[in-house]
Amino acid sequence: GEQVEQRPPHLSVREGDSAVITCTYTDPNSYYFFWYKQEPGASLQLLMKVFSSTEINEGQGFTVLLNKKDKRLSLNLTAAHPGDSAAYFCAVSGEGNRIFFGDGTQLVVKP
């Protein structure tokens, strides 16, 4: 089945720096991709849903890039601020109509 590898597991950056989280997946037929944010003690909130037809997806303060050739999905937070400190999870559609999650990245943004 689909394997999703998320890196890095922990990331610490200074306020104003960029932060990049990457997921690689194995199923070449994956078509839907998701990024979720989980603040401490809270539930997962959808950041963005991406379709395989779109390689560059702009959000508020972040960009999601999809490289289908390399089967790589990345979340790029530009000019991170302390409010971005959270766990981030990617999720990738796979066989059996299932969605498969990465292990998460714990991001800390220091003032």
Add this chain to the structure above:
Amino acid sequence: GGIITQTPKFLIGQEGQKLTLKCQQNFNHDTMYWYRQDSGKGLRLIYYSITENDLQKGDLSEGYDASREKKSSFSLTVTSAQKNEMAVFLCASSPDWGNQDTQYFGPGTRLLVL
């Protein structure tokens, strides 16, 4: 909009105990899920229910039972709690069964077994 409610928020159990976690959603979604989240790990699917009266095993169903009592509610039972077990159980729902559908998550139930 809608909301997913999970009860209880915290659950402390004893080894061998049967424990039940509850989930309610008012999105009117067809599909509901139970995931287990361990520290530093991703979400692992325990059970899901495509529609009312349906029940499907996920990757981690051993040691658990589930019940979709009605469209809006989905319960999970830990059949025999394991000593020192500590995890967060997340309930989610989606409009339909399909990997194109966004899943909406509840706040979680934090389990600690003494």
